[in-house]
Amino acid sequence: MWRDSLEDLETGPWRPPASPAALHTIETALGRPLPPTLRSLLLETDGIEGPYGEDVVWPAERILNDNVAFRTSPELRSLYRPFDPLLFFGDNGGGDQFALVRAPEGDGVHVWDHETDERSLVAADLATYLREALGSGGEDWYR
Numbered sequence: 001m002w003r004d005s006l007e008d009l010e011t012g013p014w015r016p017p018a019s020p021a022a023l024h025t026i027e028t029a030l031g032r033p034l035p036p037t038l039r040s041l042l043l044e045t046d047g048i049e050g051p052y053g054e055d056v057v058w059p060a061e062r063i064l065n066d067n068v069a070f071r072t073s074p075e076l077r078s079l080y081r082p083f084d085p086l087l088f089f090g091d092n093g094g095g096d097q098f099a100l101v102r103a104p105e106g107d108g109v110h111v112w113d114h115e116t117d118e119r120s121l122v123a124a125d126l127a128t129y130l131r132e133a134l135g136s137g138g139e140d141w142y143r
Helices: 004-005 020-030 036-042 059-071 074-079 126-134
Strands: 054-058 085-092 096-103 108-112 119-123
Touching: 004 126, 020 036, 020 059, 036 054, 036 126, 054 126, 059 074, 059 085, 085 108, 096 119, 096 126, 108 126, 119 126
Parallel strands: none
Antiparallel strands: 054 085, 085 096, 096 108, 108 119
């Protein structure tokens, strides 16, 4: 499904899929299920590299490690607002990170600015985010 919908965009090589066990580990560690769109993407490819080497979608292991670190690091907790509503899954290669935000109206993609702690909606869903990020030509399309 995802490969077909993104075939017209430049990506790095498609990775083998993440294992269901790896996704279960993320869900257990974070105490909530992965959004269905992210789950289905990871079951097709364990992350997506953009044309400039940036991890548009991180591999499952990084999703787990970074999200646990953001939630448990005393230093980060003292510097930033809580990260619990965010599920980080990718970055722009320069420090800004992308997260799905759980909300009653749906799963929007937000960018988190690591310098200001600003969190801004950049895409209504994962599919829109992927098309924008991969089709940007390396620019910060979300600014």
